[in-house]
Amino acid sequence: MAVILTLKNLTLNRDGKKILVGVNLEIGDGEIHSIIGSNGAGKSSLAYTLMGLQGYEPEEGSILFNGEDIAKLSITERAKKGITLAWQEPARFEGLKVRDYLAIGAGGNGNITEEEIRSALRKVDLKPEKYIDREVGEALSGGERKRIELASILTMKPKLAILDEPDSGIDVVSLKEIVSLIQALKENGASVLVITHRKEIAEASDRASLMCEGAVLRSGDPEEISHFFINRCIPCDNRLYLQED
Amino acid sequence: MTVKTLKVLSEEVEDMGLAYAAAGGNTAVLHDHGVSSLVISGSKVLSANQTEGVELEKEETETGVNIKMTIKKGYRIPDPVHLCFGLIPEDGVQEINMDFIAEEGSAVELVAHCTFPNAVKIVHKMDAKMLIGKNASLKYTETHFHGPHGGIRVLPKAHIKIEEGGRYFSNFTLIEGRVGLLDFDYDVDAGKDSICEMVTKVYGKADDLIKVKEKISLNGENARSVIKSRLALTENAVSEFIGITEGHAPHARGHVDCMEVIQDNAKAEAIPIVRVDNPLAKVTHEAAIGCVDKKEVETLMARGLDEDAAVDVIVKGMLA
Numbered sequence: 001m002a003v004i005l006t007l008k009n010l011t012l013n014r015d016g017k018k019i020l021v022g023v024n025l026e027i028g029d030g031e032i033h034s035i036i037g038s039n040g041a042g043k044s045s046l047a048y049t050l051m052g053l054q055g056y057e058p059e060e061g062s063i064l065f066n067g068e069d070i071a072k073l074s075i076t077e078r079a080k081k082g083i084t085l086a087w088q089e090p091a092r093f094e095g096l097k098v099r100d101y102l103a104i105g106a107g108g109n110g111n112i113t114e115e116e117i118r119s120a121l122r123k124v125d126l127k128p129e130k131y132i133d134r135e136v137g138e139a140l141s142g143g144e145r146k147r148i149e150l151a152s153i154l155t156m157k158p159k160l161a162i163l164d165e166p167d168s169g170i171d172v173v174s175l176k177e178i179v180s181l182i183q184a185l186k187e188n189g190a191s192v193l194v195i196t197h198r199k200e201i202a203e204a205s206d207r208a209s210l211m212c213e214g215a216v217l218r219s220g221d222p223e224e225i226s227h228f229f230i231n232r233c234i235p236c237d238n239r240l241y242l243q244e245d
Numbered sequence: 246m247t248v249k250t251l252k253v254l255s256e257e258v259e260d261m262g263l264a265y266a267a268a269g270g271n272t273a274v275l276h277d278h279g280v281s282s283l284v285i286s287g288s289k290v291l292s293a294n295q296t297e298g299v300e301l302e303k304e305e306t307e308t309g310v311n312i313k314m315t316i317k318k319g320y321r322i323p324d325p326v327h328l329c330f331g332l333i334p335e336d337g338v339q340e341i342n343m344d345f346i347a348e349e350g351s352a353v354e355l356v357a358h359c360t361f362p363n364a365v366k367i368v369h370k371m372d373a374k375m376l377i378g379k380n381a382s383l384k385y386t387e388t389h390f391h392g393p394h395g396g397i398r399v400l401p402k403a404h405i406k407i408e409e410g411g412r413y414f415s416n417f418t419l420i421e422g423r424v425g426l427l428d429f430d431y432d433v434d435a436g437k438d439s440i441c442e443m444v445t446k447v448y449g450k451a452d453d454l455i456k457v458k459e460k461i462s463l464n465g466e467n468a469r470s471v472i473k474s475r476l477a478l479t480e481n482a483v484s485e486f487i488g489i490t491e492g493h494a495p496h497a498r499g500h501v502d503c504m505e506v507i508q509d510n511a512k513a514e515a516i517p518i519v520r521v522d523n524p525l526a527k528v529t530h531e532a533a534i535g536c537v538d539k540k541e542v543e544t545l546m547a548r549g550l551d552e553d554a555a556v557d558v559i560v561k562g563m564l565a
């Protein structure tokens with residue numbers, strides 16, 4: 001399989017603290033790749049570094065997207081290449097209608113049909129007629145806001161979608177919808193990097209990686225990786241140690 | 246009137262029509278005889294239409310127009326009354342003196358569009374005296390559209406008296422184009438059981454200067470009011486907001502709410518003043534000035550907008 005993203009020795013410091021300590025990772029074109037690992041392992045930080053957020057400029061290493069190093073590009077430039085991010089806690093936009101928000105990623109209202117917007121809302125299990133004219137603001141519940149965030153990723157038709165815990169704040173019965181949404185992204189030609197604490201999502205991926213203390217510990221078959229995480233690592237003092245065999 | 250001046254006039258009507266449409270107005274209503282309307286270009290009244298219950302007197306002066314509008318007792322005007330004020334040339338002065346009366350029990354909505362699409366050196370002055378009679382209601386929306394040059398001074402001044410049980414809602418918006426200088430000064434005398442809500446939304450850019458002063462005196466028992474201002478400033482724009490609410494009568498309730506976002510070198514000052522001299526009155530305020538939320542900007546950038554466009558979307562949302 002062709003490789004779309006290669007991370008080589010990616011390191012990140014924030015406020016004098018080592019957050020990423022030489023991350024190496026490869027994501028295949030069209031692959032669903034999940035990142036698992038305990039709280040504070042550096043998963044969100046890795047996502048932010050890939051998107052190029054302010055304060056997440058890597059000290060060392062490279063981010064190769066389709067062979068080109070994008071580590072110095074702005075967020076917008078990365079987005080224009082087809083990379084996008086769904087935040088763990090999405091932002092709210094007072095006064096911005098759902099329909100206009102979903103059109104932004106598609107390049108504006110002129111580049112997307114009403115039916116495409118409605119279809120994206122249906123894919124995240126929101127009734128279009130109920131939500132399309134609402135504001136992406138305080139009046140939405142956390143879970144509704146999360147779903148709209150995922151719908152906005154769908155309408156963007158990205159090449160690489162980075163989803164930071166798309167399952168958090170989503171009720172358990174809707175987990176399978178998140179799985180099918182990730183699959184829909186893949187069918188539309190995207191590679192998906194999904195950060196998750198849910199076994200169901202990890203096991204629906206093509207491959208998985210385990211992060212621990214700012215590094216990728218190992219990558220491989222999702223079942224094997226999550227089995228390893230659950231049975232061979234013990235959380236201790238907010239750090240992970242490998243258990244003796 | 247010669248054919249030539251007629252042609253000039255019709256061109257002017259057409260220009261104002263276009264400018265009115267650019268400001269968000271619906272030109273069809275200006276030609277609808279079932280709807281009251283008034284179109285003023287500079288110091289010329291281009292068209293005027295009055296419907297039942299609306300009395301409209303106008304007088305052209307050297308620098309503008311004096312208007313007297315009365316909504317007759319008990320009339321509830323079904324369609325909004327449309328007003329269009331503007332100047333098409335790059336320079337000039339327009340002074341509007343407005344004497345407005347909503348007689349007892351009447352109700353009306355005034356929709357004003359003020360449009361100065363080519364402004365380079367323009368002064369637009371508005372002096373209004375408004376009387377909202379007993380149990381009468383006025384909803385007043387004023388939307389400005391200025392050109393990109395910023396050479397305009399907008400000086401709206403109004404004194405509003407609301408009698409017992411009257412209601413006054415105003416919404417002033419200046420978002421499109423450059424502000425230039427805005428010196429907004431409204432003062433309300435609110436009577437017993439009256440309701441007053443004043444909303445101002447302004448987007449300042451470059452070296453725009455925005456001064457907004459709104460004062461409500463809650464003089465009658467049980468009078469209620471809200472002052473709400475939303476200002477966004479970028480580049481070197483400067484704003485001074487003063488929102489004053491005074492509670493002088495028992496059970497009067499007032500609130501001042503000012504929210505501003507600033508970027509670049511913009512400077513904002515917000516002064517909410519609450520004065521209460523009746524122990525049964527209560528007036529509260531909140532004011533917040535901050536920058537545009539970073540996560541919001543980065544989210545929109547991750548959807549492909551550049552930073553300026555992202556900020557624009559966020560600010561327009563706040564001003565929506």
Ligand SMILES: Nc1ncnc2c1ncn2[C@@H]1O[C@H](COP(=O)(O)OP(=O)(O)OP(=O)(O)O)[C@@H](O)[C@H]1O
Binds near residue numbers: 039
């Ligand atoms: N500005 C900062 N200064 C110091 N430490 C920071 C800073 N920002 C993040 N960290 C630390 O970096 C580590 C990684 O955080 P990150 O949010 O990436 O973890 P995560 O794997 O996404 O965890 P979770 O599963 O809880 O979402 C944490 O220990 C966090 O406290």
Ligand SMILES: [Mg+2]
Binds near residue numbers: 043044045088164
């Ligand atoms: Mg996280």
